[in-house]
Amino acid sequence: MPNKRVKAPFDWSTLNLQAVLLTVGFVILISISAFTVFVIDRAAKDDEDLARTLSIQDKLTAVLLVARRAESGQRGYLLTQQDVYLQDYNAATPRMVPVVNELRELVRDPALIKVADRMQAIITEKLHELQRTIELQKSGNLGDALALLRTNEGRNIMEELRLLVTDTINSQARIRVERTATSQRNNMLLLILTLAGSALIILIGGTSIVLVQRNYRQAEIARQELAGTNNNLERIVEFRTADLTEANNEIQRFAYIVSHDLRSPLVNIMGFTSELEALRNDIFDEVARLTAEVATLNGQAAAAAAAAPTDARVVQLGTDFDEAIRFIKTSIGNMDRLINAVLKLSREGRRQFHPEKIDMKALLGQVAENVSHRVMELGATLDVLDLPLVESDPLALEQIFTNLVDNAIKYRRTDEPLHITVRGRTTSVHAIYDVEDNGRGIDGGDHQRVFELFRRSGKQDRPGEGIGLAHVRALVRRLGGTMELKSELGQGSTFTVILPLRWSVNSRSAA
């Protein structure tokens, strides 16, 4: 049939394209995810940086504040000599160094570290200046303290500190603005990339769906084609089976008609041969009478001399005649047997079967009983082992196994007592029966031949037409089964009958 198979190469390319698309989609997804993770991580770092910048600013402010508090305490005390200001001063100064130290710990940036270091130095210097003036004041040298103040040393230090703090805060603010801008750019980039990636993924998804649908449609078409082919095949098988059945029936009819029509002329040949045989006596009687008459006419003396050779010739004629008639009759007998065999086979081929569940052990028991007399006479044994049940035609099976057992007995070996075993087994669908003997066996080249009509194998010392096994095989086939033969010359034979466990209507169509 010119039915196309599923086009494998085309299918593969479609699959590949799909795989590529899927891979690209996955790569895009992974990139977007990775970038997102990166940006988020970056944002977190930015946030952290921002927080630190803010605390650094706080600390810077705190440093300035605490320094100013200490300074204002100092100035108040110097002005008023009241302990309240001294208390303010005393509260602020111990915080000055720790605050700067705290700042120093916060910073990471080398520039800021430098700033912090510088601040530490300024603070230490300032603290030193403060302590000095306060010491002088406490010890009553107010003038010295004021003179020290008048040098503007403290103010310069504070100015420097203030400038440093303001500059640092300003530069920090600039950095923050830059970072925020970068972060915003990154976020925007992420958004764009995500949108683009999503669009691409949607595109790929759409293409994939289209491809899958196309694939599915093609698969569907292929499936339908296949279903069509199968249907076609079934129909073809049906047609062929019908053809075969028809041909088979034709052969059956042919065999029947031929054998039937051959019998008619045979009856004539046989009939008129018998008539001829009857005539023969009349003719020879007539010849004898005429001879006698001639003899009386020619006189007794001459007759005595002439009669002897004539008689001898007549006897010879009679013998030849009898021989001819005998050959004709033997041949007719043979032909009659052959025609009967064909007729019997064709009749078997048309027989209706009546399937039922058969206890094969009982059936073989019956077969064994029918031959028990002969078996006993020969000193042989016939063992029927456990046999599986089967659904089939009991009459046909009895014929089959009777034939096989008969054959085993018929073609036994003379040098050894005959031993026949019938055993059975099953597969999931078949019942299998072996008829095994230790007889003369069949040559390997003749294994097919023995099943053919009018064919025999081995020494032709037993009567038979060569139809037994042909008949058996025809029956087994009509029962839906098959036959096998395992045999070696001089080693015995095993005939195996394989039957379907369940009867099916179809089994009858085979002949």
Next chain:
Amino acid sequence: MNSKIAELPVEIVMIEDDEGHARLIEKNIRRAGVNNPIRPFTSGTEAVNYLFGADGSGLVNKGKPLLILLDLNLPDMTGVEILGRVKTNEHLKRIPVVVLTTTDDAVEIQRCYDLGCNVYITKPVNYDNFAHAIRQLGLFFSVIQVPAPE
């Protein structure tokens, strides 16, 4: 038969396409001592023409004592057809019909009896049996009664 209806001997109509068979049948019937006239036909058409007459009504043979010896395998028509026509004809239906044929098919035998055949005999292939059967048939002929003419 001739002894019973001496004035009008029963005529045996033998429809048999094989002349050899016809001859052997006749010989063996004679051997049984039956001397009735035998009218052989080798084809169905001829036999039908004779039985039913030119008009096909069968009137020509009305009341004539006949006995039909019928073979089923004929070249031009089947014996079954002839049997059917004889047995459904008003004038011929009482004629005894003996089917003498090689067919021993059970369905065929049943059909012939259904159609009204009086005796069905299968020709034995073995000649001795054949001769014997025909001779016995001859004996049978010598004793059976055919319907008396009206």
